[in-house]
Amino acid sequence: MRAVATLVPLLFVAALARPATAQPPLEAARGLLAAWHDDPARIDRARVLLEAEAAADPSADTLVELSRAWFLTGDFRARSEPDRLAAYEQGGRAARRAIAAAPRNERAHLLLAFNSGRSAQITGVMRALGMLGTIREESVTVLRLNPSSVDGLILAAGMAAELPAFMGGDRAKAETLFTRALDLDPHQTGGRLELARLYLGLRRWTDAARELQAVMDETTPTDRPRWAMSDLPRARAMLFELRERGRVPGIAPQSP
Numbered sequence: 001m002r003a004v005a006t007l008v009p010l011l012f013v014a015a016l017a018r019p020a021t022a023q024p025p026l027e028a029a030r031g032l033l034a035a036w037h038d039d040p041a042r043i044d045r046a047r048v049l050l051e052a053e054a055a056a057d058p059s060a061d062t063l064v065e066l067s068r069a070w071f072l073t074g075d076f077r078a079r080s081e082p083d084r085l086a087a088y089e090q091g092g093r094a095a096r097r098a099i100a101a102a103p104r105n106e107r108a109h110l111l112l113a114f115n116s117g118r119s120a121q122i123t124g125v126m127r128a129l130g131m132l133g134t135i136r137e138e139s140v141t142v143l144r145l146n147p148s149s150v151d152g153l154i155l156a157a158g159m160a161a162e163l164p165a166f167m168g169g170d171r172a173k174a175e176t177l178f179t180r181a182l183d184l185d186p187h188q189t190g191g192r193l194e195l196a197r198l199y200l201g202l203r204r205w206t207d208a209a210r211e212l213q214a215v216m217d218e219t220t221p222t223d224r225p226r227w228a229m230s231d232l233p234r235a236r237a238m239l240f241e242l243r244e245r246g247r248v249p250g251i252a253p254q255s256p
Helices: 002-021 025-034 041-056 060-077 081-101 106-122 125-145 150-162 171-184 189-201 205-217 224-244
Strands: none
Touching (some): 025 041, 025 060, 060 081, 060 106, 060 224, 106 125, 106 150, 150 171, 150 189, 189 205, 189 224, 205 224
């Protein structure tokens, strides 16, 4: 009996100690998202943690990570267009809440633009045109807050590359912005892939092939999960198609 009496207080002390040593939800979610390509279900687990944390303590940092988790959900976990759209809309709402809490949070503005951009790709033309103002405004805000923002430069470059001239599109400007971003971070494979797409549109096949090969050869990508799950397979497929069509002289077709 004395042993039991001694054990009970020890168990009580241990129970009290566990929460103090447990990893905070925000850090746990960041840990899950750091290598989600090893197990994409980590995105779901991170999102659940962040939703609970945002309900209890809606800090800007938590809301930014929640917006990112919803963005990744739309890109890699949703299985239908309605589910993807719902994920991006949730991501946009979280980003707006983060901006309300911290108006100068660069990542919050980026994520609002990213989620809005994905939503615009899914919805009809008229609604997409309405979202364009938000995306452009957030792009300007990011570069005003940080003129050297790599993601901000890629965002601005993407708009300049994709929009028609009468809406502000300018492919020469897009190339300049992409190049500046990659000078700042040569390992940003998403931006390099978009630069390759720009070169394809300009029929600059050799330049496109060079950028696609660089994506495939990258050993230290800035965003390894996205590189592994999206950038690398896309670059491989695009380069294979270039070779198949004989757009790159002297390079034999290879299986993707």
